[in-house]
Amino acid sequence: AENTKDILVIYVQEAEEWALYLKSLFGHIVNEGGILLYNLETSSFKDQELFSLPFYKCKLLILSCGLLNCLNRKRSYFLEQVLKPPDNVVILLCGVENSEILCEILTLHGGSKEISADQEPEEYLSVVTGIIQPDHRTSSDVNLSDVRGTSEIPDLSFKTQVLPETSETNEQSILVLPGRISCENPGEIFILLKDEIDDETLEIEFIADNQRIKTQPASWNKKVKYMKALDFPAGPVYVYVYCGGVIKATAQIEYYTALEEIEHIFKKVADPIAFTCQAFKFSSVEKLDNVLTLLLKSKISLYEFSPFQSEEEHHQQGSDHSEEFPTLLHCAARFGLKNLAMFLLSCPETAQACKITNKYGDDPASVAEKHGHRELRKLIKEL
Template sequence: NTKDILVIYEQEAQEWALYLRSLFGHVVNKGGILLYNLGTSSLKHQELFSLPCYRCKLLILSCGLLNCLNRKRIYFLEQVLKPPDNVVILLCGVENSEILHEILTLDGGSKEISTDQEPEEYISVVTGIIQPDHQTSSDVNLSDVRGPPEKTDLNFKTEVLSETLEINEQSILVLPGRISCENPGEIFILLKDEIDDETLEVEFIADNQRIRIQPTSWNKKVKYMKALDFPAGPVYVNVYCGRVIRTTAQIDYYTALDEIEHIFEKVADPIAFTCQVS
């Protein structure tokens, strides 16, 4: 099959990924469209050779995707999302892609669309990449395309994210919000303003433990560190600048069993969901 469109998303934006596959199936063969769940995929090395071959890469940028980023996924996205002329970023519950560009080293030139736009605009942008001499969107019959997914849940999370940024004078964001006990990965500290590395410290509080660590600098506005090992449950985080707490956050550590329960909580009928998966 021709490799036409690669849609990269995180679980909370799955409905949007399915919607886009249905929509773009009107202009390319559906066999040429690949949906890639960044949160659950194995990120195999050979995929770094096959996925960049897609003529258009569309990233659904949601709060969940930002939350699932670690060093491995960041490197993966940096390798796949190029050249920039072939990249489209769909803003899904986030106001802009500024945070993404702070974390990832991406060349400029990618196109941005949002969930507020009309389906004809999505088709126009994508087909403009894969078929420069494409037919106009008005020539495509979209009468059988279902409406786009509801945006309520994503917008709610965006409001929470916005409130977090507004509350803290330094606008410091701690990611991710959930960490696997079996594979902790990394923690990222995103800064709106530059802060002296020597004065920045991160304190973790859990089970009568208080551990303070100085993060490593990823770039001027992004710091990171290896996530510490904690048992399942909430871990409270204080980010210090000097001796002053600039922001507080909570990270939920979870086990594999917790994650399975978390997934089942998201579906209305767990039994039907199990049958569907099997």
């Protein structure tokens, strides 16, 4: 018979011994074939397994410093999708004192259960059994001598780090200014601390996709530090403040490109096309259409840039989207940018983009029709 999906254990390489120990331990309450060990560092996120992971009855995350340090955008997104509902999630603290920092990095809803590395095996069994068999077998049904005969709890030399606790007033203990930084011209950043920290042992670590940089900032005064902003690609960057090797505070900043900043501005205006024509002194929408098309062509030729989603992103998000413009073709259809649309229709991914619907359930052809661009709708339909 096919194994049931009982327990998913997510870990990184430094906690592999713990993962193997837990598999052996939980083998007392479920078939070991129903337990999957998932190494977050070595997984490609393209396996067929990935689509079945959310269906495991219990998801146990071994939270270690190594796991926190390896989190990038893709891994964070993966954990957010898998670690739900929170009632079915258990977090095992290994070398960290609490899960506050994880909750700051990920968008996780409360309700998950926490266990620590110094608890007894029976307590692990009790928590997990309560999730996978709430109305049936309990840990009291397990022979405790068998449990204690299981391989010894790993004595791993995790470096315990004291993580910042969330204050009752939710006051931030650190503020990084500016919070949004240009990729093209990073400039300087200022780090404002709520409490004084010894300059001699103060270090700031910046973590982004596949990059970790630790440095010492200059001191403006006892609570204000500054430094030249580092070079990072567009996206979130997590900031960790260390004192004596211990994390004292965390923050998140955002790096953006010039194009993303324009998009950010667009969201604040009612008619972005009219705004662009006015701001950049285009005399007509047609001229704007031509310029955007030329810019996109140069981007594709120089960087092999794709104007559509990657196939992986498409599979992750499905065909229905929460955005009004899930692809650039939707945007061109909405504002009647004929040249841009014609160029996009010549791209290899066009057939896929034409099937994607936005938050209103409209594909690009429907968007064009809704806004009176009949000729454009006809072009899209003829593809």
